[in-house]
Amino acid sequence: MTTANTPVRTRFAPSPTGYLHLGGARTALFSWAYAHRFGGTFVLRIEDTDVERSTPEAVQAIIDGMQWLGLHHDEGPFYQMKRMDRYREVLAQMLAQGTAYYCYSSPEEVEAMRERQRAAGDKPRYDGTWRPEAGKTLPAIPADRKPVVRFKNPLDGDVTWDDVVKGTITISNREMDDLVIARPDGTPTYNFCVVVDDWDMKITHVIRGDDHVNNTPRQINILKALGGTLPLYGHVPMILGADGEKLSKRHGAVSVMDYPAQGYLPEAMLNYLARLGWSHGDEEVFSMEQFCGWFDLDHLSKSPAQFNQEKLAWLNNHYIKLADNARLEKLVRPLLEKEGAQLDGAPSLELTIGLLKERANTVNDIAAAVMMFYRQPAPDAALLAQHVTDAIKPVLQDFAARCATVEWKKDALAPMIKEVLAEHKLKMPQLAMPLRLLVAGQLQTPAIDVVLELFGREVVLERLKKGLA
Template sequence: MTVVRTRFAPSPTGYLHLGGARTALYSWAYARHFGGTFVLRIEDTDLERSTPEAVQAIIEGMNWLGLHHDEGPFYQMQRMDRYREVVGQMLEAGTAYLCYSSPEEVEAMRERMRAAGDKPRYDGTWRPEPGKTLPAVPEGRKPVVRFKNPLDGEVSWDDVVKGTITISNRELDDLVIARPDGTPTYNFCVAVDDWDMQITHVLRGDDHVNNTPRQINILRAIGAPLPLYGHLPMILGADGEKLSKRHGAVSVMDYPAKGYLPEAMLNYLARLGWSHGDDEVFSMEQFCAWFNTDHLTRSAAQFNNEKLAWLNNHYIKQADNARLASLARPLMEAQGAQFDGAPDLGAALGLMKERASTVNELAESAMLFFRTPQPDAALVAQHLTPAVKPALSQFAERLRTVEWSKEAVAPVIKEVLAAHGLKMPQLAMPLRLALTGQLQTPAIDAVIVLFSRETVLARLQNFL
């Protein structure tokens, strides 16, 4: 059985976007499912647009998601000698040739074809054929190297997402595989890399469909085996348009900054183009066990921020409180949180995480435990009534000796309410104001024991 080898091969011209992250996830999971190898390759031959910062952004995004590669990263710019070697072999074998047509001449060819209603393409002026006499080599002009694409027949492959795709070779012209300065071009590099790295399965966005027949023809010309291809539909915004910045964040690394957990993003991306029955929430271990290409969808997926937020809330509720504290603490420090003598941060976050969609929301909501309460005077006057004051004083007295646990404090609250003929809100609201300065908090018994006994007694004394 063939050992599965997949690859993720981004061009470092910007951040790792959501579509790229989904491609990486599917390629990674496919390799994991079959016990294969996941390769990271950086396609950095676009010297004008590729930057070290973009490379770093891609690797950071992969690391945040936990999509760790088994081999690589391989950089195309470090493989120039290998590409030149293959170009030389193709020239020698007659599957490539030197072309001295200038860019202006090529554009004129294409313009004539457009005018005639034909598909614009290179007309084969320098393509060697039996019995053909080539033009004289222009003095001082450096040639490009063109691939000798088959003139007839078709390129056909069974796409694991889209089904059988067939392209006529007459639709493809003789692709430039090396520029005048010798640097190779994209489709040629990809074909050589997939051959050298023994890639068996290529999952990528369907914007690459037009590249695939060119790469297949090159692979055949150099005697390389063909991988299986699968072209994933694009991700659209909620309005059905191509996902862009106007829909919100499109860079993966915008999401940790917004308070999303990687497991939520992975779970959400997995469902953008693939399904396993009605399962909505699953771990990456489950995903890798389930994932194959049979249930990849052919239609474009729509990115839904509300669904992602729902999933993120689920994973926040599942998350270890210490982990949440490590994420929330820097955000709270930036807001002036006072941690000295304050409640345990993890415990506080544990109280608040039920309703938080992001870590940022969670950090914001937990600030009420880490600021000196400054209740609004009007609210104090409204809730600290003459009928409530004696009950509050008695409750404070009882708190001096009660065991400091939610289970012990809850019955004391009920006793005081019964003794003074009050309902829970009449006592809970002034307690909330005294301890946090706010009327909206989790259950009051849980809030009380989150603080130290000394803090609670001091705040009640100040309040009364």
């Protein structure tokens, strides 16, 4: 195993057969943070040997997701398909050393032997027909049949490792058969490529999902056969949906890149993912600098984490409130333009964002809220009839007359509104509601004096005149 004096080298090694999902992003975050805490190296490796399912679009989606999150790699990305010569070199070495062998059993023959084993109540496995042993005579090589290469797994003993998340795990070698490490066309298989990559890249800590636990004893045996140094393994439990089931598309957005489209900030997602299966006391909100300083493997949870959309939204609201308005403006502007917002000659977008971001859970919420400043009002007819009554119209006309001369600042508008209310013996909602409808087109807005100031005198007078005509 690695020692305390070994420079930390972690890796994130996704398969580009789909989007970067939340579980993968969390694995990447943990691996990145651990390397950064100890001044180590974080490696990005694209495991693209599944040629039929791997796509350039999926590769780009992974890279885009990593960039959005800010999980920048120190080395890579390395692509397994570009390392085929190296894999063939190691395969040839293993064949020469006798730790691997050619197997000429056809797929049909392998399936038939497994059926016989199932019928006998045994665990289905390759029976070692082509495994070379001292004094054993191998069958005649079939004509015109290309062999696979199998790893010569130990027949006896156990594979034991101290998993940094799950504790000590022991698997009997009798539970494993001789794994295919190269297909008939010579293409190496997943478990073999992973071992060679981790060996060549001097990976010291493998942090990954616990769906890989069954791969680990096989990889350990292959690595030992190569004479490599074993990394420390940590298998993190999966992320579950709110219903306790494995997170999937039916739970909503599970691709990382769905979240910026829904208006989430990367720092909120990172903070949230960090708390899914790891804790530092009662800390809930923290920066990535703090996280890297705190992160350790001892406090990774052994239990599955449960995804909570409301908690993520709460965190996103927190980071939106902290975010610079100029930064938010760059995110909101394209959303408004897509909706046909009239931005020219309208109130400053940074100012309207600053006014309305406090209650927004997402950037999209901000865009929806500020839209009232960048479109013509279209109040509901029933609401107009309810609030802009014949009784209130003279008050609105009085208010409009005062708007023509008052200093156009909220500090002057507020006392003017109070004067109107006092003179007409009204309460604030009786005036504010019709004002909001006529000027903003809706009943819900922040304080009316602030909203009026942002709309500007000319727009307010024009809309009041139109509404009272």
